[in-house]
Amino acid sequence: MTEQGKSCNWALEINDLTVAYNSKPALWDVDLRVPEGVLLAIVGPNGAGKSTLIKATLDLIPRAAGSIRIYGKPYRQARNLVGYVPQRGSVDWDFPTSVLDVTMMGLYGKIGWFKRPGKKERELAMSALEQVGIAHLAHRQISQLSGGQQQRTFLARALVQDAQVYFMDEPFAAVDAVTERAIVNILKELRERGKTVIVVHHDLQTVRDYFDWVALLNVEMVAVGTVYEAFTNDNLRKTYGGRIAGIGAASGAIDVTSTRDSAEYAEVGDAV
Amino acid sequence: MLIIERMIIDILLNFTSIEQLNTFMAQPRNVAIIVGALVAIAAALPGVFLLLRKMALTSDAISHTVLLGIVVAFMIMVGLGANPDLNSPLLLIGAAAAGVVTVMLTEAIYRSGLVKADAALGLAFPFLFALAIILISHYVDNVHLDEDAVLVGEIGVAYANINVHCYEQCDSITITPDDARAEFGRRCTNCSAGGLSPRDPEAEFETYCINCGTHTAAEAWRERLIDSPPVQVRWPRAITTMGLIALVNIIFITLFYKELKLVSFDEALAGALGFRPTVLHYTLMILVSLTAVAAFDAVGSILVVAFFIIPVATAYLLTDRLSLIIILSPIFGIAGVYWGYDLARGYFWGLPLDGVLQWLDSIIELNGYTTWNTSISAAMVLMLAAIFVVVWMMSPRYGLIATIINRRLRRLQFEDQMLLVHLYNHLGGEREAEELALETLHQHLQWPRMKLERVLARVRLRQLAKIQHGQVYITQAGIEAVRNFAEQNLPVEHQEQIIRAVGD
Numbered sequence: 001m002t003e004q005g006k007s008c009n010w011a012l013e014i015n016d017l018t019v020a021y022n023s024k025p026a027l028w029d030v031d032l033r034v035p036e037g038v039l040l041a042i043v044g045p046n047g048a049g050k051s052t053l054i055k056a057t058l059d060l061i062p063r064a065a066g067s068i069r070i071y072g073k074p075y076r077q078a079r080n081l082v083g084y085v086p087q088r089g090s091v092d093w094d095f096p097t098s099v100l101d102v103t104m105m106g107l108y109g110k111i112g113w114f115k116r117p118g119k120k121e122r123e124l125a126m127s128a129l130e131q132v133g134i135a136h137l138a139h140r141q142i143s144q145l146s147g148g149q150q151q152r153t154f155l156a157r158a159l160v161q162d163a164q165v166y167f168m169d170e171p172f173a174a175v176d177a178v179t180e181r182a183i184v185n186i187l188k189e190l191r192e193r194g195k196t197v198i199v200v201h202h203d204l205q206t207v208r209d210y211f212d213w214v215a216l217l218n219v220e221m222v223a224v225g226t227v228y229e230a231f232t233n234d235n236l237r238k239t240y241g242g243r244i245a246g247i248g249a250a251s252g253a254i255d256v257t258s259t260r261d262s263a264e265y266a267e268v269g270d271a272v
Numbered sequence: 273m274l275i276i277e278r279m280i281i282d283i284l285l286n287f288t289s290i291e292q293l294n295t296f297m298a299q300p301r302n303v304a305i306i307v308g309a310l311v312a313i314a315a316a317l318p319g320v321f322l323l324l325r326k327m328a329l330t331s332d333a334i335s336h337t338v339l340l341g342i343v344v345a346f347m348i349m350v351g352l353g354a355n356p357d358l359n360s361p362l363l364l365i366g367a368a369a370a371g372v373v374t375v376m377l378t379e380a381i382y383r384s385g386l387v388k389a390d391a392a393l394g395l396a397f398p399f400l401f402a403l404a405i406i407l408i409s410h411y412v413d414n415v416h417l418d419e420d421a422v423l424v425g426e427i428g429v430a431y432a433n434i435n436v437h438c439y440e441q442c443d444s445i446t447i448t449p450d451d452a453r454a455e456f457g458r459r460c461t462n463c464s465a466g467g468l469s470p471r472d473p474e475a476e477f478e479t480y481c482i483n484c485g486t487h488t489a490a491e492a493w494r495e496r497l498i499d500s501p502p503v504q505v506r507w508p509r510a511i512t513t514m515g516l517i518a519l520v521n522i523i524f525i526t527l528f529y530k531e532l533k534l535v536s537f538d539e540a541l542a543g544a545l546g547f548r549p550t551v552l553h554y555t556l557m558i559l560v561s562l563t564a565v566a567a568f569d570a571v572g573s574i575l576v577v578a579f580f581i582i583p584v585a586t587a588y589l590l591t592d593r594l595s596l597i598i599i600l601s602p603i604f605g606i607a608g609v610y611w612g613y614d615l616a617r618g619y620f621w622g623l624p625l626d627g628v629l630q631w632l633d634s635i636i637e638l639n640g641y642t643t644w645n646t647s648i649s650a651a652m653v654l655m656l657a658a659i660f661v662v663v664w665m666m667s668p669r670y671g672l673i674a675t676i677i678n679r680r681l682r683r684l685q686f687e688d689q690m691l692l693v694h695l696y697n698h699l700g701g702e703r704e705a706e707e708l709a710l711e712t713l714h715q716h717l718q719w720p721r722m723k724l725e726r727v728l729a730r731v732r733l734r735q736l737a738k739i740q741h742g743q744v745y746i747t748q749a750g751i752e753a754v755r756n757f758a759e760q761n762l763p764v765e766h767q768e769q770i771i772r773a774v775g776d
Contacts (some may be wrong), residue, residue, distance in 0.1 A: 022385070055540070058543070059543070060544060079544075082544065084540070084541055086541060090538070091538045092324075092326075092537070095537045096324075096591070096593060097533070097537065097592075097594055101533075102537070105533075105537070108530060108531075108534055108542075114527055115530075117530070157541075
């Protein structure tokens with residue numbers, strides 16, 4: 001990817017973003033700069049504004065202040081650079097349609113208004129389904145899918161978008177171990193192809209294994225950076241707040257034990 | 273409107289004669305069924321997406337609040353000094369606006385976070401409906417908007433509400449005194465002024481032309497000024513209105529099929545891809561409002577809800593393919609209209625209901641209530657519901673009967689499998705002789721003996737097991753069946769266990 005001008009250095013650049021629901025801030029003066037070609041996890045307790053951050057980036061909800069640039073352009077002009085995987089629970093899986101149909105929805109943006117998907121689109125969708133390993137389910141009714149298969153369908157739908165930056169809202173939520181591994185592999189493959197993937201993530205335990213960048217968010221942005229720099233006990237405590245009891249021997253750098261601790265923070269955070 | 277009607281008639285006249293067309297349209301039954309079928313088509317199409325978006329009851333709300341739109345449109349017409357008219361396009365605009373206001377108000381109440389979505393709907397539409405009722409009683413007293421029209425519509429008399437289109441001998445005739453057809457009379461010029469009787473010698477007379485002036489073609493024929501009657505087509509207005517709305521809905525659903533599907537399934541992605549979910553949402557709501565107000569005349573504002581929902585719910589029972597649902601829903605709607613009309617007129621699939629009532633009267637006292645004549649639109653809705661019930665029972669996948677049969681089949685299959693797995697697991701084992709003995713097998717499975725015999729008979733019939741020397745053995749085909757069942761029904765690890773256990 002050629003880099004033109006300084007703002008193009010960032011795949012995603014968010015400046016001073018504030019979003020409010022009924023004058024209650026969901027995101028408060030958030031800055032986030034993500035370089036191209038990284039896997040970034042957004043972590044934080046429930047109600048920290050993780051999904052809100054993605055939705056605001058995709059212009060799905062109005063923002064009170066701030067600017068968002070994708071490869072230096074506002075979202076409207078960068079739409080075809082962006083792939084989106086909403087939360088699996090946000091749609092009705094009893095909807096009368098097939099896996100292939102859902103996958104092709106990722107191409108609707110390129111097809112544009114009025115026109116219908118054709119043979120070419122079907123082939124693209126099939127190859128995306130092969131990539132996520134459920135090509136044999138292409139004509140299955142989506143109501144008959146397991147949770148993992150649903151998530152793979154959503155992933156295939158994002159893959160056909162052939163984007164530069166992917167936003168995924170909790171793709172690992174309630175999927176089986178096999179699917180989780182498959183998704184991780186696809187994420188790493190995307191990174192190798194120079195794509196940027198931004199994932200809302202809940203499981204602190206796997207952050208170090210799956211991601212190379214992390215953003216710790218709790219309405220305000222606590223820390224952003226490589227996992228090595230930003231994913232520290234200190235930052236986790238700031239993110240998850242005083243609700244975490246028994247942090248115990250808080251050390252500076254994270255080791256294996258403290259990652260296990262942080263998984264407990266997540267549980268505490270979820271419970272609150 | 274008239275131009276469109278004329279175009280439709282011109283097209284139809286390629287296939288039929290004016291005389292045939294008039295005879296056909298003079299039949300209340302034909303017109304009622306055509307109008308009803310158009311209502312069914314127009315309502316079922318947006319109905320599909322209402323159901324998909326879990327907004328079925330929004331159609332109920334809108335069909336009530338369009339009344340507010342109608343009333344406000346009426347008031348504007350009166351305010352502008354125009355003659356209030358139930359066919360004015362202003363009415364459609366008012367209805368569309370009322371629909372949008374209903375949805376917006378509901379969403380605003382919901383977003384305030386004070387109540388849940390269903391309660392928000394329940395708050396918004398009775399409020400707007402009440403407003404409409406108060407406005408009607410205060411300002412539009414003299415207008416024909418009675419309860420009957422609101423409740424059940426007037427589809428039965430749709431044939432009588434016509435526009436006349438003239439095709440031949442249409443010119444108006446002007447008779448001048450020098451025309452051969454002019455007729456003359458004499459009248460007294462000073463009688464009334466002078467208080468004179470015409471017989472009075474003082475009375476003065478003049479000759480005047482009785483039929484001079486301009487006559488429409490119909491008047492000219494009545495006066496026999498022309499030799500043959502004007503050739504006219506009498507066209508029921510409701511067909512044009514409903515037909516137009518149906519056409520608009522068909523075009524909208526066809527053009528935006530892909531977009532509507534995406535927005536209904538995944539609004540977030542639709543927004544991210546730039547498909548304007550809000551615009552599509554409100555367009556759909558406007559179409560629902562227009563359909564409701566157009567169907568208002570025909571089936572009333574309450575029963576139109578049934579046309580939005582029931583045929584779609586019926587199609588839903590039969591298929592998982594959206595395109596097929598869109599095609600099937602109007603068909604179920606039309607079927608309900610067709611049989612519903614006959615039902616209202618006293619025939620249920622050719623069975624005269626009057627006869628049934630009279631027969632019942634002869635057995636039990638019906639107090640002379642022996643004529644069956646009921647509201648047409650109500651009967652249509654009744655038939656829609658009846659079709660739903662029939663499909664619900666008969667549907668091959670989700671139907672009641674299919675479910676019962678499937679459950680029974682699965683139970684039988686499971687019994688077979690339990691026996692086969694037992695036979696399989698103990699085949700060649702240490703206690704084979706004891707476990708597989710025909711005499712005691714039922715005790716090992718803890719089954720009543722009768723049940724074992726039943727199950728054994730079934731698996732033997734399918735040659736999955738055999739009896740040799742008082743022992744029950746599984747056959748090769750039985751082993752296959754156990755493996756297949758394990759593969760289809762058990763998680764991978766268990767499958768392997770079973771297959772290992774069975775295979776060794």
